[in-house]
Amino acid sequence: MSREAADYALRARADERDRISGDLLDLEAHTTYQVLKGASLRGTTERRWATAQDDLDVLWRLNDAYRAVLRRAEQIRASRARPGAEQLSALTELLAGSSVVLRVAARPVEQRSLLPHPDLRLTLDEAVIRMEAAFRGVTSALNDIDAVWNAVLPRLDGAEADLRQICDLERELGESAGLTAEASELARLRTATLENPLGSCVDPDLDRLTRLLASSRAELDLAITVKREFAERRENLVAALDLVRAAESEARLAHGAVVAKIALPPQAQPRGQVDALAAELDALDVSADPWVLRAKRLARLEDDARQAAEQARTTAKALYGLIGRRDELRGRLGACEAMAARKGLAEDPAVSESFVRARALLWSAPCNLTKAAAAVEAYQRAIHGGKR
Template sequence: MSREGAEHALRARAAERDRISGDLLDLESHTTYQLLKGASLRDATRLRWEEAQAALARLWSLYDAYRGVLRDAEQVRAERSRLGGEQLEALTALLSGRSVLLKAPAKPVEQRSLLPPVEERLTLDETVLRMDAAFQLATDALTEIDSVWSALLPRVDSAAAALAGARELGSRLGEPVDLTRQDADLTRLRAAVLADPLGSGHVKQELDTLVRHLENVRADLEQALTVKDEYGARRENLKAALDLVRAAESEARLAHGAVVVKIALPPQAQPRSGVPELEAALAALDASAGSWLERARRLTVLERQAEEAEAKAGAAARALRGLLNRRDELRGLLGACQAKAARTGMVEDPAAMRLYERARLLLWSSPCDLTRAAAAVDEYKRAINGGGR
C-alpha cells in the first residue's frame, strides 16, 4: 500500500467507524428498542428478541475489535509526521490484512471442550460485513415488532377511550353501566400486545369487536341522555302522532264503510285500530321504573310503530278507494267492448249477448264481486274478438 493509499484508507475507515457508531447509537435510542429492553416478553416475541439481542452482542464485540484495530492504526500514523517504511508496513497490515482478532466467546461449562478455544482473524471489510448482517437481523426484528405495536396500540388506546367515555356517560345518566367484562378484555388484550406482539394476530379482530361493542354502548347511552332531557317533549309529540294515527284510521273506516256497500269485501278488509295498543304501551312507559336506557329503546320503538300505523291506515284507505276505481274501470271496458261488438256485427250474437249481460249484472250489482266481474268482462272481450285476447 502506498503512503497516499494508506492515508486515504485510514481516513475512510475513521469515517466508516463514526458512521457505524452513529447507527448503533440511533438503534439504542429508538423508542421501540427502549421499550423492548424493559419489557416482559413471552412466546414468539421473546424468542425473536433474544435472537436480536444475541446478534447485537456479536455486533458490539465485532465493533470493539474493529475500533481497536483503527485505534492502533491511528497510533502508528501519529508516531511520525511522514510515514516511514516500518510505519507503512504496519499500517498496511492493520488496514488490509487479517488484523481483527475475534476471541472465542465464553461458554457455560456444559458446552466447553478441553481443547483450546478457537480464535478467528478477519479483515476490516469482513468485519464490517458481519456487523452489517448482525445489524440487519436486529433491525428486522425491531421493525417487525414496531409495526405490530404501531398498528395495535392505537386500537388499544381507542378501546380504552371508548370505555372511559361509556363510563362517563353512564355517570352523567345516573345509571352506571356494568363494563367489568369489557374492562377485563381490554386489560388482557393490552397485555397480549405488549408481551407478544408477534403472536397477537387474533388481537386485532378482538379489539375491533370490543370497540364496536363499546361504540354501541356509547350510542345507547347518548340516546338515553337525549331521551332523559327530551322525554316530556317527545312524549307530547308521540301523543300528537297517535292523533294522526286515529285520523288515518278513521279515514280508513270511512272508506271501508263507503266501499263495502258497493264492493264485496272479505272480513279481513275491515280496518283494525292499533291505537289502543299504542296507548297502553305509552301508559306502561310512563309508569316504568326501569332505566333510561330501556325507556329510550321503548320510546324509540313506540315512535316508529306510530309512524308505521299511520302509514298502514293511509295505505288501507287508498286501497279501498282503489276498488271503486277498479269497478269503474271495468264498467268502461265493458262499454268499449260493446261498442266494438256493434261495429263488428257481434252485438246481436246470442252467446256474446249472454256474456255481456252476465258481466253487466255483476258490475252493476251491489256489492260487486270484482273478481268474478273482471273474469266476466275478460270472457266477453275474448268472445267478441273471436276467442283471442
C-alpha cells in the same frame, strides 16, 4: 503498503467508522429499541429479543475492537510526517491483516470448559461483515416487533378511548353498560401485545371488542339523547298516535262506504293498532327499564306509529280504489256495448246474454269485482267472435 495506500485506507476506514457509529446511535435512539430495553417480555418475543441482544453484544464488542485498531493505526500514522518502513509495515498489518481481536465472551460457569477458547482474529473487512450481520439480526427483530405494535397498539388505544367515553356516558346517564369483563379483556390484550407481540394473535378478540364498544357507545349516546328529549318526543308521539287514530278512523269509514257497494272478504276489515300503541306508551311512561332499553322501545314505538298511520292510509286508499275499479269496468262495458251496436251484434243472443250478465254483476250491490271483471272480459270476447 505504500504511504499513499495507507493514507487512502485510513481515510476510507475513518469514513466507514463514522457511518457505523451513526447507524449504532440511530439504533440506540430507535423508539422500539428503547421500549424493549426495559420491557418485560415473554414467549416467542422474549426468545427472539434474547437472540437479538446476543447479536447486539457481538456488534458492540466488534465495534470497540474495530475502533481500537483504527485508533492505533491513526496514532502510528500521526507519529511521523513521512512514515518509514517500520511504520508502514505496522500500518499494513493493522489495515490489511487479522488485527481485530474479538475476545471470547464470559459465560456462566455451567457453560464453561477447562479447555482453552482462543480469541477470534479478523481483518477489518471481516469485522465489518460480522457487524453487518449482527446489525441485521437486531434490526430484523425490531422491525418485526415494530410492525405488530404499529398495527395493533393504535387499535387498542382507540378501543380504550371508546371505553373511557363509555364510562363518561355511564356517569352522565347514571347507569352501567356492564362492560367490566370487556375492560379486563382489553387490558389482557394490551399486556399480551406488549409482552409478546410476535406470539400473540389478538386480532379476532380485538375486532369483537371494538365492535361491541362502538355499539355500546352508540346505545349510550342514544339513551342520553332520549333521556334529555323524552318529554318532547313523548308529546310528538302522542300527536303521532292522534294521526294514527284519524287514519284508522278514515280506513273504517272507507270500509263502511265500500262494503255496501263492493263484496269484500272478511280480512279486508281494517284492524286498528292505535290502542296497542297507546298502551305501549303508557307502559313506557312508568317503566323502570334502563334508559338504554327505554331508548330502543321509544324508537321502535315511533317507527310503529309511523308505519301504522301509513298502513291505515294505504288501506283507505285501496278500499276507495275498489269503487274506482267498478266504475272503470262499467265504462268499459258501455264502450263494448257501443262497439257491439256498430258491428250489428247487439241483437245476437250470445252477445246479448254476455252483456246482461256483466251488467247485472256491475250494478248489483255489493258487487263481486272478480266475477264482474270476468264477465266484462267474456262480453268483449263475444263481440270479437271469441277472440280477445
